[in-house]
Amino acid sequence: MGELKTLGQIIDYLIDVSGASSSAVSPSMPASAKPSASRDTIEQTMMQVVSELTGYPVDMLEPHMDIEADLGIDSIKRVEILSAFEEKMPGMPQIPNEIMGELKTLGQIVSYLTDLSNLPDTEDATELSSTEQESLDVSYTYPLEAAKVQEEIIEEVERRIITVVEKPLKTSNPVTLPEDRIVYILDDRTGLGKEISRVLESRKIRTSMISGNLFADRDNLPKALMNAGGLVLIPDVDLLTDRFNKKTIWNEKDEQFLKNSFLAANISAKSLMESALEKGSLFATITRMDGQFGFSGQGVLHPLQGGLAGLAKTAAIEWENVCCHAIDISPDWKDIQAAALSVCDEILHKGPVEIGLAETGRYILELTSSPSPEGKILLDEKDVVIVTGGARGVTAACTYALAKHAKPTIILMGRSPLPSPEPAWMESLSDESAIKTAILRNEFSGIKATPVQVDKVFKKYMAGREIMKNLSRLKSTGATVEYLSVDVRDIGAVSSILSDVRSNYGRISAIIHGAGVLEDRFIKDKTLDQFNRVFDTKAKGLNVLLEATAKDKLKYIVFFSSVAARMGNKGQVDYAMANEVLNKIAQQEAVSRKNCRVVSINWGPWDGGMVSPSLKKEFSRMNISLIPVKAGALGMLYEMMGDTTHPVEVVIGAVIADENPKTETANPVPRPQKTGKALSKRNGSPVHPFEQSVNIDTYPILAAHVLNGKPVVPFAIMTEWFGHAAMRQNPGFSFCGIDDMRLLSGIKIQNSEKQTIQLIPGETRQEGHYLTIGFELVHHLEDGKKTIHSKAKAILSDTVTLPPSYTKPVKIGESRYGKSIDECYETILFHGSPLKGIQEIVGCSQQGMIALLSTAPPPEKWIKDPYRPKWISDPLVLDAAYQMAILWCHETTGLVSLPSYTAGYRQYREEFPPDGVTAILEVKELTDHKMKGDFAFLDANDHVIAAIKGYEAVLDASLLKAFQKQ
Ligand SMILES: NC(=O)c1ccc[n+]([C@@H]2O[C@H](COP(=O)([O-])OP(=O)(O)OC[C@H]3O[C@@H](n4cnc5c(N)ncnc54)[C@H](OP(=O)(O)O)[C@@H]3O)[C@@H](O)[C@H]2O)c1
Known part of the structure; x- marks a missing residue:
């Protein structure tokens, strides 16, 4: 999608793959399910969607428009447009992102589609889909609507600090x-580069030293880095004179080096x-800050160079299978030969990206949960607080919380001019499309x-x-508040x-640096201008601020950094590097300003500010929770309550993934390692489907799950199968959950015949840590035909997913349930002894049910x-949960239900506790049949072990008969 430049190209693609004008078929798109759409319909629908989501009136849009240059639509918006389009024209093919990234011209798109029509899966897909239509079982039929976007339960933020852990190198992944x-x-002046070259050459690796002067002639760079x-x-x-020299906080040479490093990465990426692949x-960056990325608390040599770690961490995510490292060597380690040897061992082994090296050992960084500081914010109306970016976005929300709490004098800075009153024609308008139409007119x-x-x-x-x-x-x-229009990069202004x-107002006591902009592009695609705009706003802006307040006795320095700096982030190399600069300058400032609380908050994504509605949807799709604005604003206040003993770099987010895996494994985190595409392309070995022969002999448990006189495979067992099939195919990943699991036709066992079921893998996608x-x-x-019984997407992960916090709904627990468990199993439920998983019903109300369940x-x-x-x-917990739903439906409507769909199941532990769990069903909607x-x-x-979002069950009078015990 990223490379389809015009609306016309998108429409052509959709027409081609949907078969309106060509026979090409998308592998993810069963041919028989394709709508027969004309070019006009597709074009009109696309224009309507673009208009709705961008606010441009339809008559302004033309197919030849470049969606980026002419319409200013970014990559996230494009995803939103396509998904809205898919909703409007269900069954239309999805355009896979990874394919779009490769297609540069219309000719390439056409070639791709031609190739696609020859893919072996195509026939299979056609057949599967026609069978699908026929095999819908009445008692298991559901509306085939799209999965609803899931919402996380999280209401509070989570705070982590970074700890330095000594760990020896594991050499199992050379x-x-x-x-x-x-x-x-x-080539650097300490001779480290030359020594690294010597060691690598001794290991039969070709090396070439390059000089910093190379960057003066940029046109020559691709040639100079050829065949990398x-x-x-x-x-x-x-190492002698730079040590803790105040001037090294910011020097133009370091700034230039960071930009040159980006350029070198940009040019050699391909x-x-x-x-x-061969x-x-x-890829490695090597700094000499303190040997622990500033976390030693001893001060940071050349903190600006710390930005390099943001480059390595982002490259590790964007460049599949390139072994990336950010190495920080202690400046005290003077033995260059020994240091070079350690560096070479590191860069020739996969493992965590950030490695600290010192004569005394090897260090990695880990995130640990830590409670927020407690204390007082020592500011009042006599203190002036300077807030860059504070008139808008999330910084404004934090500033408001601070103003309410301490009422200091607040000076806000932003580039926008102080607004004059809106013209009369704008005043009553709030809808984007209406405003744009009015702008056009007026x-x-x-x-x-x-x-x-x-x-x-x-x-x-x-x-x-x-x-x-x-x-x-x-x-x-x-509070006294003034807004001043100024570009924070402009030292004079x-x-x-x-x-x-x-x-006018007196002493400046605090600075909060929240100004920032984004221009997301992959390292390989980003221009230096784009890099500079993002980097300079944050990093240079900070330097300007520090220089302009150098003589002020600051009590607080607060930087708005980002989790992109801690972990790296796709498309955000400039942002990750700039925020790492903020982090390391904060470390150094904390050492040099003894009475100032310095904190650099590595925020996760917020539900506001630069996280636009389209970006929000994308985060939701990726199951990334957002920081609620109020909770985030309080988070900043809590950090300011800390004193100089509190950590300088903190990570605050709704859900924070671990940066390093618990053990050093084959997968340096957070680099993507496996995708279905990559596997099938590279080793060419077919993935054998997981197969099971199912009858009462092989699955004796089915005798306890009999409906209408026939054993039926429980939905919960299918969950197991999906999880197992996915893990078997992707060793090293752990089970995280199941999305979009729909029962299409129950597996009913006829007589004693064995039914062979197969789990056929389809599309594999990787988003960060998740497969x-x-x-x-x-x-x-x-x-020769097939019945599709169920479809689902298994979610695996190479990292630990932290459970959300959860508040038990009080009302459900307060209302008693009238029947005994024996009565339930006797008169309502059809389940036999091994599946009698409900131990006790604690409460039942219109809102749902709480019960204690046994584990399997x-x-x-x-x-x-x-x-x-x-x-x-x-499977016992899950089945017993579905039994709770049956009991709740029976209590409320007199009807019973069977599971039909779950939008998302998430599991936060490898095993359920043997002594059982508490299950809470919160009913969201009830109609006649659902x-x-x-x-x-x-x-x-009361810690969350697992959760199901968007459970759906079908209610029908016919089920009462089916439930009767035979
Ligand atoms: N929102 C998030 O999810 C999130 C996550 C992690 C970190 N952060 C960080 O939090 C901060 C605020 O983010 P946000 O989401 O609130 O962003 P936002 O809504 O885009 O606001 C950015 C602010 O920065 C100002 N600004 C940009 N360039 C400037 C410049 N050269 N000089 C002066 N002011 C400038 C903007 O004002 P003008 O346009 O008027 O200049 C605006 O007030 C940023 O530093 C961001 O990196 C945000």
Whole structure:
């Protein structure tokens, strides 16, 4: 999608793959399910969706428009447009992101589609889908609507600090390079680069030293870095004179080095990725801050160079299979030969990205949960607080919380001019489309305007509106507030404004640096101009601020950094590097300013600010929770309550993934390692589907699950199968959950015949740490046809997913349930003894039910030859939860229900506790034939073990008969 430049190209693609004008078929798109759409319908629908989601009137849109340059639509918006389009035209094919990234021209798209039509899966897919239509079982029929976007239960933020842990290198995952590839090493003045080259050469790896002067002739760079199999970037440090020299906080040489490093990465990206595909490749940055990335608390030499770790961490995510490292060597380690040897051992082995090296040992960084500081914020109306970016976005929300709490004098800075009152024609408008239409009419009368021009004016008005609203909110707290329009990168303007501030309001006591912009692009695609805009706003802006307040006795320095700096982030190399600069400058400032609380908050994504509605949808799709604005604002206050003993770099987010895996494994985190595409492309070995022969002999548990006189495979057992099939195919990943699991046709066992079911893997996608593998659970019929019983997407992960916090709904627990458990199993439920998983019903109301459930015995008690020794989820807990839904439906409507769909199941532990769980069903919707709800499964301490979002069950009078015991 990223490379389809015009609306016309998107429409052509959709027409082609949907068969409107070509026979090409998408592998993820069963041919028989394709709508027969005409070009006109597709084009009109696309224009309508783009208009709705961008606010441009339809008659302004033309198919030839470049969606980025002409319409200003970014990659996230494109995803939103396509998904909205898919909702409007269900059954239309999805455009896989990874394919779009490769298609540069219309010709390439056409070639791709031609190739696609020859894919072997196509026939299968056609057949599957026609069978699908026929095999819908009445008692298991559901509306085939799209899965609803899941919402996390999280209400509070989570705080982590970074701890330094000594760990020896594991040498189990060596990296080897293709013989003809070259490792380029930047020559530094300590001789470290040369020594690294010598060690690598002694290990039969070709190296070439490059000089920093190379960057003066940028046109020559691609030639100079030709055929790269490795790149090692080492900035200059003078170990004798630079030590803790205040001037080294910011020097232009370091700044230039960071930008040159980005350029070198940008130019060699393609070659490094190719080399990784051939055999292997490496990328490393080497700093000499303190040997622990600033976490020693002893001060940071050249903190600006700390930005390099943001480059390595982002490259590790963007460049599949390139072994990336950010190495920080202690400046005290003077033995260059020994240090070079350690560096070479590191860069030639996969493992965590950030490695600290010192004579005394090897260190990695880990995130640990830590409570927020407690204390007082020592500010009042006599203290002036400077807040960059504070008139808008999340910084405005934090500033409001501070104003309410301490009422200091607040000076806000932003580039936008102080807004003048809105023109009368704007005042009553709030809808984006209406405003843009009005702008077109009132501001461009008679002149033909492009959507980008209109958007610019629109954004100006919206910024003005936001600033006015925030100013009046801030003033309502009683604090003195002034907004000053200034570009934080402009040292002259900022210094002069601040001297006026001092004469008007008095001493400056705190700075909060929240100004920031984004321009997401992959390292390989980003231009230096884009890099500079993002980097300079954050990092240079910070330096300007620090210089302009150098003589002020600051009590607080607060930086708005990002989790992108801690972990790296796709498309955000500039942002990750700039925020790492903030983090390391904070470390150094904390050492040099003894009485100032310095904190650099690595925020996770917020539910506001630069997280636009489209980005929000994307985070939701990826199951990433957002920081609620109020909770985040309080988070900043708590950090300010800390004193100089509290950690300088903290990570605050709704859900924070571990940066390093618990053990050092083959997968350096957070680099993607496995995708279905990559596997099938590279080793060419077919993935054999997971197969099971199912009858009462092989699955004795089915005798306890009989409906209408026939044993039926429980939905909960299918969950196990999906999880097992996915894990079997992706060793090293752990089970995280199941999305979009729909029962299409129950597996009913006829007589004693064995039914062979297969789990056929479909599309595999990787998003950060998470793998999503689509499956169809099919049964092959004698006439060669197949029945699809169920579909689901298994979610695996190479990291620990932390459970959300959860508040038990009090009302449900307060209302008693009238029947005994024996009565339930006797008169309502059809389940036999082994499946009698409900121990006690604690409460039942209109809102839902709370019950205590047993966990399942080992698999060998239920299956003759279990395919694994332990359950992946817990089929008794899940089945008993569905039984709760039956009881709730019966209590409320007199009807009983059967599961039909779950939008998302998430599991936060490998095993359920043997002594049982508390299950809470919260009913969200009830219609004549459907109930929808969520489940949470808690341990004895009320910690979430697992959760189901978007459970759906079908209610029908016919089920009462089916439930009767035979
Ligand atoms: N929102 C999140 O999810 C999130 C997550 C992690 C970190 N953060 C960090 O939190 C901070 C605020 O983010 P946000 O989401 O609130 O962003 P936002 O809504 O885009 O606001 C950014 C602010 O920065 C100001 N700004 C940008 N360039 C400037 C410059 N050169 N000089 C002066 N002011 C400038 C903008 O004002 P003008 O346009 O008027 O200049 C605006 O007030 C950023 O530093 C961001 O990196 C945010």
